[in-house]
Amino acid sequence: MFSSFILALRAAGLPTSITEHLALLNAMRSGVCDYSVEDFYYLSRATLVKDERHLDRFDRVFAEVFKGLERVEGEDHELMQQLPEEWLRKLTEKLLTDEEKKLIEAAGGFDKLMELLKQRLAEQKGRHQGGSKWIGTAGTSPFGAYGYNPEGVRIGQNESRNRSAVKVWDKREFKDLDGDVELGTRTMKLALRRLRRFARQGAATELDIGGTIKATANNAGSLDLKMVPERHNAVKVLLLLDIGGSMDDHVRACEELFSAIRTEFKHLEHYYFHNCIYERLWKNNRRRKDTETTTWDLLRTYGPDYKVIIVGDGAMAPYEVVNPGGSVEHWNEESGKVWLQRLTRHFRRTAWLNPVPQDQWRYSVSTGMLSEIMEARMFPLTLEGLDDLTRELAR
Amino acid sequence: MSFKSTKSYIATRDLEVAVNAAVALQRPLLVKGEPGTGKTVLAHEVSRALGMPLIEWHIKSTTKAQQGLYEYDAVSRLRDGQLGDERVHDIGNYIVRGKLWEAFEAEQQSVLLIDEIDKADIEFPNDLLLELDRMQFYVYETRKTVVAKQRPIVIITSNNEKELPDAFLRRCFFHYIRFPDRETMEQIVQSHFPDVKQELAREALNVFFQIRGVNELKKKPATSELLDWLKLLMIEDLPPEVLRSADSKVVLPPLHGALLKNEQDVHLFERLAFLSRRQPQR
Numbered sequence: 015m016f017s018s019f020i021l022a023l024r025a026a027g028l029p030t031s032i033t034e035h036l037a038l039l040n041a042m043r044s045g046v047c048d049y050s051v052e053d054f055y056y057l058s059r060a061t062l063v064k065d066e067r068h069l070d071r072f073d074r075v076f077a078e079v080f081k082g083l084e085r086v087e088g089e090d091h092e093l094m095q096q097l098p099e100e101w102l103r104k105l106t107e108k109l110l111t112d113e114e115k116k117l118i119e120a121a122g123g124f125d126k127l128m129e130l131l132k133q134r135l136a137e138q139k140g141r142h143q144g145g146s147k148w149i150g151t152a153g154t155s156p157f158g159a160y161g162y163n164p165e166g167v168r169i170g171q172n173e174s175r176n177r178s179a180v181k182v183w184d185k186r187e188f189k190d191l192d193g194d195v196e197l198g199t200r201t202m203k204l205a206l207r208r209l210r211r212f213a214r215q216g217a218a219t220e221l222d223i224g225g226t227i228k229a230t231a232n233n234a235g236s237l238d239l240k241m242v243p244e245r246h247n248a249v250k251v252l253l254l255l256d257i258g259g260s261m262d263d264h265v266r267a268c269e270e271l272f273s274a275i276r277t278e279f280k281h282l283e284h285y286y287f288h289n290c291i292y293e294r295l296w297k298n299n300r301r302r303k304d305t306e307t308t309t310w311d312l313l314r315t316y317g318p319d320y321k322v323i324i325v326g327d328g329a330m331a332p333y334e335v336v337n338p339g340g341s342v343e344h345w346n347e348e349s350g351k352v353w354l355q356r357l358t359r360h361f362r363r364t365a366w367l368n369p370v371p372q373d374q375w376r377y378s379v380s381t382g383m384l385s386e387i388m389e390a391r392m393f394p395l396t397l398e399g400l401d402d403l404t405r406e407l408a409r
Numbered sequence: 410m411s412f413k414s415t416k417s418y419i420a421t422r423d424l425e426v427a428v429n430a431a432v433a434l435q436r437p438l439l440v441k442g443e444p445g446t447g448k449t450v451l452a453h454e455v456s457r458a459l460g461m462p463l464i465e466w467h468i469k470s471t472t473k474a475q476q477g478l479y480e481y482d483a484v485s486r487l488r489d490g491q492l493g494d495e496r497v498h499d500i501g502n503y504i505v506r507g508k509l510w511e512a513f514e515a516e517q518q519s520v521l522l523i524d525e526i527d528k529a530d531i532e533f534p535n536d537l538l539l540e541l542d543r544m545q546f547y548v549y550e551t552r553k554t555v556v557a558k559q560r561p562i563v564i565i566t567s568n569n570e571k572e573l574p575d576a577f578l579r580r581c582f583f584h585y586i587r588f589p590d591r592e593t594m595e596q597i598v599q600s601h602f603p604d605v606k607q608e609l610a611r612e613a614l615n616v617f618f619q620i621r622g623v624n625e626l627k628k629k630p631a632t633s634e635l636l637d638w639l640k641l642l643m644i645e646d647l648p649p650e651v652l653r654s655a656d657s658k659v660v661l662p663p664l665h666g667a668l669l670k671n672e673q674d675v676h677l678f679e680r681l682a683f684l685s686r687r688q689p690q691r
Contacts, residue, residue, distance in 0.1 A: 041430045046433045047430070237491065
């Protein structure tokens, strides 16, 4: 049951597992929810989705898988239970136009129709589809769903239960919670939180056993506890930002993002480069000449424990990466590739943050080359990208 | 026995389904949502609706999973040892029970609230996996296993500051409390202030949703802020007309301190009000 649904969810990238599938089946059996599509939607959502970022994707898959599902699969006694007369009457009144009601009158009136329905329900055994007498779907009998009989009564296809339920997941209210969306003002806050988490690593106190024994001994044997703060592993970050060009806005956003939490890092340094990293970097773009440092100096100044984050779109001519003298600004003795390899070899953790949406990376040859040099440690500027980046760097 | 909206707590149908599923299958329910949408209150309401005692465990950044089970008070045992106290011979005297133990040993089934689980260390949820799954744990000091007499109903809230591990999530039901729509909000207001003047409530809700509509706000006011604000309005006994501004655009509402908690947001509103005043009336 529902395995195709589970598979569709997995195909859409939701980490749904057998445990959850079984939980859903158990919950169905224990009769937690009524036999209605809407309740089933809520129940399966509570069971299968564990992260609000996935809610939107879940809604989409649900709509796709259960599209055209007009009644809950079930035994007929359920159907019987579902159809109190009052309710049916109300429903019919709601669904039928005046002309149709007149047609019903012609066929013997409303009450007769209801009587016939009850009779058929009693006679019918098993689920039914097609045909011209029994209650089911896609038939021409007056009862059932998707029928052609103008005096038909829709069963299990009613508006109140079904269409409103469809609306619930077709509304896609959780759209902006999806983690793949690029960073906007709202998601910026969340991104900050992720980075903060990355920066903070342990600050509790622990018992200093050696110190305690010594102090207790000094105290003539009466207990004297000594505590020491746990080793504080503040993270050191070196930011290298691509500046000058179409990506300036994104790069500035990144810079702000990091400087907003600079107090969280033990050290946060930043340098600029243009397009690709060559033998020189600078600290201030306006006073570029005065603030230049050679990349060799950078490698000597900052130890391998610095985590390097390179921010840039990586879109340039391929020769800017691989050829000596390929730079658009000056003559470079050694190619960008050589410099990047030097960086990745010197620093233990390096990663590239790319503000260009990930699905566009493949249109740029140089992006692929850079990603290869970075050993696939290139991440998009989305919440998920930041997550992966911090996970990679914190490893 | 099932959980339903009460007079004092309006639960949407999806929340009811999630709570009832968690109760029926005896699995923890993880609740997330914007601050101020009633995550913690939910546990109180569930305990009231099902007539069970509530055991609250509030998590801080320094909380360890072990503290929820028990703590061995080695320091006081050492001290007692030095003073020659008789109690020192039984290690059981120095085992301090935690909230989880309390819930396991309770005579009656109880509701256990683990509040703001994301505040704790990243390993915290992992350390509770087995305990929440089997509802039992082992006390090393006394070599005894504590097994739950009745499986408590566990409600866990999170503000999303940390990602929870997959293995933990697999064992939970999940519900994301969405911000209530206008209709639900009216019900919530009615349930909290049954004697509020209809007109005042309507105007207040208008203003409230207008404020929430401003996208640049740093902290959007949520349900709890609205309720505080309404209470203030009622205490001050302001006439509803005060809330209905002339051009019904953006003006700083009276007693806005209850709604806007951030001086940048107040400033933003002052600027917007200034702009809308400058625009010629159409």
